[in-house]
Amino acid sequence: MPVKISAVVPQKVYLEETDLSGETYVEIRPPTYREHAEREGFLSANRRVSLANSGEVQIGNNANFAQLAALEIWLTYQSTNLTVQFVDDEGKVVDEVSFRPREKMTREEFFEALYKLPASIVEEWHRAVLQIVPDWSIPF
Numbered sequence: 001m002p003v004k005i006s007a008v009v010p011q012k013v014y015l016e017e018t019d020l021s022g023e024t025y026v027e028i029r030p031p032t033y034r035e036h037a038e039r040e041g042f043l044s045a046n047r048r049v050s051l052a053n054s055g056e057v058q059i060g061n062n063a064n065f066a067q068l069a070a071l072e073i074w075l076t077y078q079s080t081n082l083t084v085q086f087v088d089d090e091g092k093v094v095d096e097v098s099f100r101p102r103e104k105m106t107r108e109e110f111f112e113a114l115y116k117l118p119a120s121i122v123e124e125w126h127r128a129v130l131q132i133v134p135d136w137s138i139p140f
Contacts, residue, residue, distance in 0.1 A: 008032065010078040013128035018082075018121050026125050027078040028132045029102075035075040042071055043139065063139065069126040072136055074110055076129050077102050084117055 010029040014022055031039075046063035083098040097116045099105060114122060130137045 011132055013131060015082065015121070015124050015128070017124050024080075024082050026080040026082065026128055028076045028129055029078040030132055031075055039068075039071060039075060039136070042068065061139070065139075068139055069122065069129075070111065070114055072129050072133070073114065073122070073125055074107060076133060077110065082121075082125075084121065 008030050010027045012025045012027050015024045015026060016022055018024055043061060043063055046061050048060050048062060050058050050060070052058050077099075079101040080099050083096060085093045086095040086097075088094050095116070097113050099110065099113055102110075
C-alpha cells in the first residue's frame with residue numbers, strides 16, 4: 001500500500017518591511033530531500049573538524065552566511081511579484097530588478113537578480129524562508 005502524504009504546497013509570505021502597502025510577496029516552496037541535500041552539500045564543503053588540546057573533536061564551519069541565505073532562497077523559490085526600481089537623484093529609473101517564476105528562470109538569472117537587491121530586502125526574504133522551513137534556522 002502506498003504511503004500518502006500531503007503535497008508540497010508553496011506558501012505566500014508578504015514582505016511587509018520592504019513594501020508597506022502589503023502587496024509584495026514571495027512564494028516559498030517547502031524543500032524536498034533534494035534541496036535539503038544540496039544545502040547540506042554546501043555546508044559540508046565548508047565544514048572543518050579539529051582536535052582540541054583536551055582531545056575533544058571540534059566541528060566548525062567556514063560557510064559564508066550571505067551565500068547560504070541566497071542558496072536557501074533559491075532552493076525554496078517558487079515565484080514573487082517583487083520588482084525593485086533603482087532611481088537616480090532626479091527620480092529617473094536607472095535599473096529595475098524583477099523575477100520570473102522558477103520554471104522560467106535559470107539559477108544563474110535568479111542569482112544575478114538577487115545579488116542586485118539591497119541587503120535589507122534579501123534579509124527579509126530569507127526570514128520568510130525560515131518561517132516556512134524552521135529547521136534551516138540553525139545552519140550547523
